[in-house]
Amino acid sequence: MxxxxxxxxxxxxxxxxxxxxxxxxxxxxxxxxxxxxxxxxxxxxxxxxxxxxxxxxxxxxxxxxxxxxxxxxxxxxxxxxxxxxxxxxxxxxxxxxxxxxxxxxxxxxxxxxxxxxxxxxxxxxxxxxxxxxxxxxxxxxxxxxxxxxxxxxxxxxxxxxxxxxxxxPAVRAVYREKLQEFFAPVKDQLCKDCQSRYDRNPMRILDCKKDQHFGVGAPSILDYLxxxxxxxxxxxxxxxxxxxxxxxxxxxxxxxxxxxxxxxxxxxxxxxxxxxxxxxxxxxxxxxxxxxxxxxxxxxxxxxxxxxxxxxxxQGVEIPAGRPLDAYLIGMGEQAEAEVTKLLFQLRSSGLTAEKDYQSRKMKGQMKSADRMKARYVAILGDDELAKGVISLKNMANGEQEEVELGRLADVLKR
Missing domain, CATH: 3.30.930.10 (Bira Bifunctional Protein; Domain 2)
Structure with a gap:
C-alpha cells in the first residue's frame, strides 16, 4: 500500500x-x-x-x-x-x-x-x-x-x-460576573466545555456552537464599557x-x-x-x-x-493562472538541438519564460506540448535555418510565421 x-x-x-x-x-x-x-x-x-x-x-x-x-x-x-x-x-x-x-x-x-x-x-x-x-x-x-x-x-x-x-480587563471582570449570573440557572444544561468555561472564562460560552440558544438575551458587554x-x-x-x-x-x-x-x-x-x-x-x-x-x-x-x-x-471569481510561456523551442536534427539548448538558456537569462522537449518526441508531439503549456510562440530550428543563421517563429494566437535572426530572437520575443 x-x-x-x-x-x-x-x-x-x-x-x-x-x-x-x-x-x-x-x-x-x-x-x-x-x-x-x-x-x-x-x-x-x-x-x-x-x-x-x-x-x-x-x-x-x-x-x-x-x-x-x-x-x-x-x-x-x-x-x-x-x-x-x-x-x-x-x-x-x-x-x-x-x-x-x-x-x-x-x-x-x-x-x-x-x-x-x-x-x-x-x-x-x-x-x-x-x-x-x-x-x-x-x-x-x-x-x-x-x-x-x-x-x-x-x-x-x-x-x-x-x-x-x-x-x-476591568470591564471584563464586571461583565464576567453579569454573565455568570445570567448563565447560572442553566449551568447544568450547558455542554461540558461551557461548564468549564463558566468559571474560567464565561465570555467563551457566547462563542460556543452547541450552546448558542442559551445565550439568547445575554447581557451585552457594550452596556458595561x-x-x-x-x-x-x-x-x-x-x-x-x-x-x-x-x-x-x-x-x-x-x-x-x-x-x-x-x-x-x-x-x-x-x-x-x-x-x-x-x-x-x-x-x-x-x-x-x-x-x-x-x-x-x-x-x-x-x-x-x-x-x-x-x-x-x-462566487465564480477567476484567478489568473500564472505567467504564460513566452516561447517553446523545437530543434530538428542533432546540431539544431544543441543550438536550441544554447538559445533556451539565452532566452531564460534575458528574463523570458521558455521551454523545450526532453522526451525525443516528433514535431507533432512537441507542438501539442507547446499548446498545452499555452506558449505564445513556437520557435523551430532545423539544419536549413541553422545554416542561414535564422529561426522560424510561429505566433500561436494567429498562426503567422516569420524568420528571425538567431541573435535577435530574445529582442523580437520581448517586443
Whole structure:
C-alpha cells in the first residue's frame, strides 16, 4: 500500500499553486502600500508561548494543538496561529526599541488538530498583520480596512465587516460576573466545555456552537464599557466611516482567542455552507506583557487562505493562472538541438519564460506540448535555418510565421 498524505492536509499541485501565488502576491502588494514589513517566525515554539498568549481556556490550546516533547524533554507545539509567535519575536528582538511602531505581516502554514471540513485543514495557511506600539484607534481602523481591501481587490462580493468592543480587563471582570449570573440557572444544561468555561472564562460560552440558544438575551458587554473603552470604540467607528467602510456592531462577538481587548472584528461572506465568518482579528493591548515583554499595545488580523479560495470559487471569481510561456523551442536534427539548448538558456537569462522537449518526441508531439503549456510562440530550428543563421517563429494566437535572426530572437520575443 502506498503512503498517503496525512488527514487534513493537501498537496498544492501545479495549476492550483499559481492561484495561491496570486493571492499571496496580492497580500504582499497591499502590505507594501500600507507600509507593513514581512516577518518569518518558526513554525514551532515552546508550548508555554501559546498557553500564555492564546489562552488556556481556548479550544485551540485545550484540544487542537500539535504538541510534542523534543529530545531535550521540552514541550514544543506547532504554531496554531500567527500572533503569539510574532509578538514573541517582537519582544525577543527588542523591536519595541525602534523609533517607529512595528508594522509586520506574515504568510505561512499553521497547524490545528480538528475535524477537517469546508475551508478547514489540519495544516492551513494564514496571511496576517500585526501593528505594535500604538493605542491610536485609527490603527484599529487601518487594520480592518486592510483586510477589507484585500478581499475587495481579489474580487470577493458581499464581504461584510462586523465589529465589537470586548473592553479592558476591568470591564471584563464586571461583565464576567453579569454573565455568570445570567448563565447560572442553566449551568447544568450547558455542554461540558461551557461548564468549564463558566468559571474560567464565561465570555467563551457566547462563542460556543452547541450552546448558542442559551445565550439568547445575554447581557451585552457594550452596556458595561467604561469611558476609555467607549471613546476608543467610538473613534474606531468614526475612522471606518471616514474611509467609507460599512460595518455592523455585533455585541455577541468574542472571537476564539483570549488575548483581545477593545476592538474585535470579523469579516463575513456567504459561500462556505452555513459558515459565513471568513476571518477576523482585534486589538490585544496586554499580550506583549503576558509573553514577557514591557507592555506594548497591538492590533492585527489573521486571514485563512483556504477560505479565501473556497469563497472565490463559490462566487465564480477567476484567478489568473500564472505567467504564460513566452516561447517553446523545437530543434530538428542533432546540431539544431544543441543550438536550441544554447538559445533556451539565452532566452531564460534575458528574463523570458521558455521551454523545450526532453522526451525525443516528433514535431507533432512537441507542438501539442507547446499548446498545452499555452506558449505564445513556437520557435523551430532545423539544419536549413541553422545554416542561414535564422529561426522560424510561429505566433500561436494567429498562426503567422516569420524568420528571425538567431541573435535577435530574445529582442523580437520581448517586443
Amino acid at each position: 502506498s503512503i498517503q498524505k496525512p488527514k487534513g492536509t493537501q498537496d498544492l499541485l501545479p495549476g492550483v499553486v499559481e492561484k495561491w501565488q496570486y493571492i499571496e502576491e496580492k497580500a504582499r502588494d497591499i502590505c507594501a502600500r500600507f507600509n507593513y514589513k514581512e516577518i518569518r517566525s518558526p513554525i514551532f515554539e515552546h508550548t508555554e508561548l501559546f498557553q500564555r498568549g492564546v489562552g488556556e481556556t481556548t479550544d485551540i490550546v485545550e484540544k487542537e494543538m500539535y504538541t510534542f516533547q523534543d529530545k531535550g524533554d521540552r514541550s514544543m507545539s506547532l504554531r496554531p496561529e500567527g500572533t503569539a509567535g510574532v509578538v514573541r519575536a517582537y519582544v525577543e528582538n527588542k523591536l519595541y526599541g525602534e523609533p517607529d511602531i512595528a508594522k509586520l505581516y506574515y504568510i505561512g502554514p499553521m497547524f490545528r488538530y480538528e475535524q477537517p471540513q469546508a475551508g478547514r485543514y489540519r495544516q492551513f495557511h494564514q496571511f496576517g498583520i500585526e501593528a505594535l506600539g500604538s493605542t491610536d484607534p485609527s490603527l484599529d481602523a487601518e487594520v480592518i480596512a486592510m483586510g477589507y481591501l484585500f478581499y475587495k481587490e481579489l474580487g470577493l462580493k458581499g464581504v461584510r465587516v462586523e465589529i465589537n468592543s470586548v473592553g479592558n 467604561d469611558e476609555e473603552c467607549s471613546v476608543h470604540f467610538g473613534k474606531v467607528q468614526q475612522h471606518l466611516t471616514a474611509m467609507g467602510i460599512v460595518y455592523e456592531i455585533n455585541p455577541r462577538m468574542v472571537r476564539g482567542l483570549d488575548y483581545y481587548t477593545h476592538t474585535a472584528f470579523e469579516y463575513k461572506c456567504a459561500g462556505i455552507g452555513a459558515i459565513d465568518t471568513i476571518s477576523g482579528g482585534g486589538r490585544y493591548n496586554g499580550l506583549v506583557a503576558q509573553i514577557g515583554g514591557d507592555d506594548q499595545p497591538g492590533v492585527g488580523f489573521g486571514l485563512g487562505l483556504e477560505r479565501v479560495l473556497l469563497v472565490l470559487e463559490a
